[in-house]
Amino acid sequence: MNTADQYLKAIYLAQRIDDGPASTGTLADLLGVSPASVNEMVGKLESRELVEHEKYKGASLTDEGLERAHDALQTYCIIERFLANVLEVEEFREEAHALEAVIDDTVADRLDTIIDRPEECPDCFDPEADCCKYLEVEPSRAD
Amino acid sequence: MSLGQRVSSDHQLARLLQIGVVLEEVVESRAAHHLESLPADEREAIDEEVRALLADAADESAEHRERLEALVDELEAETVAYEEINALVDAQYGPPEDTDGVLYDQLCNEETAYKFYDDLIEAVEASDAAFDIDRERLLETLYDIREEEREGVEEVTEIMERRA
Numbered sequence: 001m002n003t004a005d006q007y008l009k010a011i012y013l014a015q016r017i018d019d020g021p022a023s024t025g026t027l028a029d030l031l032g033v034s035p036a037s038v039n040e041m042v043g044k045l046e047s048r049e050l051v052e053h054e055k056y057k058g059a060s061l062t063d064e065g066l067e068r069a070h071d072a073l074q075t076y077c078i079i080e081r082f083l084a085n086v087l088e089v090e091e092f093r094e095e096a097h098a099l100e101a102v103i104d105d106t107v108a109d110r111l112d113t114i115i116d117r118p119e120e121c122p123d124c125f126d127p128e129a130d131c132c133k134y135l136e137v138e139p140s141r142a143d
Numbered sequence: 144m145s146l147g148q149r150v151s152s153d154h155q156l157a158r159l160l161q162i163g164v165v166l167e168e169v170v171e172s173r174a175a176h177h178l179e180s181l182p183a184d185e186r187e188a189i190d191e192e193v194r195a196l197l198a199d200a201a202d203e204s205a206e207h208r209e210r211l212e213a214l215v216d217e218l219e220a221e222t223v224a225y226e227e228i229n230a231l232v233d234a235q236y237g238p239p240e241d242t243d244g245v246l247y248d249q250l251c252n253e254e255t256a257y258k259f260y261d262d263l264i265e266a267v268e269a270s271d272a273a274f275d276i277d278r279e280r281l282l283e284t285l286y287d288i289r290e291e292e293r294e295g296v297e298e299v300t301e302i303m304e305r306r307a
Binding site: 082 | 150151162266
């Protein structure tokens with residue numbers, strides 16, 4: 001997943017957490033980067049018409065941005081489910097964050113052929129819990 | 144370069160190689176399922192070329208899997224057994240409608256595997272982490288497998304073009 005998609009996904013989740021435009025602070029926390037980096041990338045996404053940014057309020061996704069954010073979150077859900085249910089990784093959230101940049105959408109689509117994902121995905125993603133609300137975690141396999 | 148698009152530890156490397164093993168297992172299992180899923184008359188009709196392609200793909204995946212497993216083993220991690228992945232494929236499997244569908248799925252398999260190894264190589268090359276396994280041997284293994292996946296994409300594409 002490329003950097004732009006990671007940001008779009010974070011904006012989508014931050015909008016749900018903030019119940020309105022995504023603040024720079026929430027985005028910086030979610031992405032683990034500095035507020036300056038967030039502002040720079042949000043500016044780039046705005047120029048590509050994927051995001052609208054209102055001063056002192058925050059960033060909101062455009063329709064096109066929302067569509068891409070949905071796809072990115074779905075890819076992320078696939079990675080989390082795969083780690084949790086197939087590889088039985090206990091720290092699946094942390095590892096999914098570390099791996100999402102290296103796992104391409106096409107690879108996630110193939111992994112999707114062996115996991116069981118609800119039809120409403122990614123709407124069932126719980127931003128506070130940082131995983132799908134239906135995800136059942138199995139006991140950990142030895143790493 | 145994406146956020147953190149580099150392999151920074153043995154643990155992360157092992158995890159990515161484990162994912163590679165699963166991808167190979169999915170290819171192997173789906174190729175077997177495709178042959179079994181076609182109705183008897185379609186199975187008869189499937190020509191020798193396509194049958195050989197699927198059999199070769201399954202063999203090649205098994206060989207790639209073994210090479211990756213050896214690396215994962217050296218990193219003191221485990222891989223998921225083929226039988227487990229085969230059961231998961233079985234649970235979710237929806238057979239393609241016809242031979243063209245089988246070929247298309249096979250093309251997706253090869254392209255996905257190529258992309259995965261290409262990204263993994265880039266992520267290893269971008270990292271200056273010291274791994275517990277020899278970096279040169281790791282990269283050579285990945286280059287070899289990536290090359291075979293590239294040839295696989297070409298092979299399926301040629302067959303598809305001839306049939307079109």
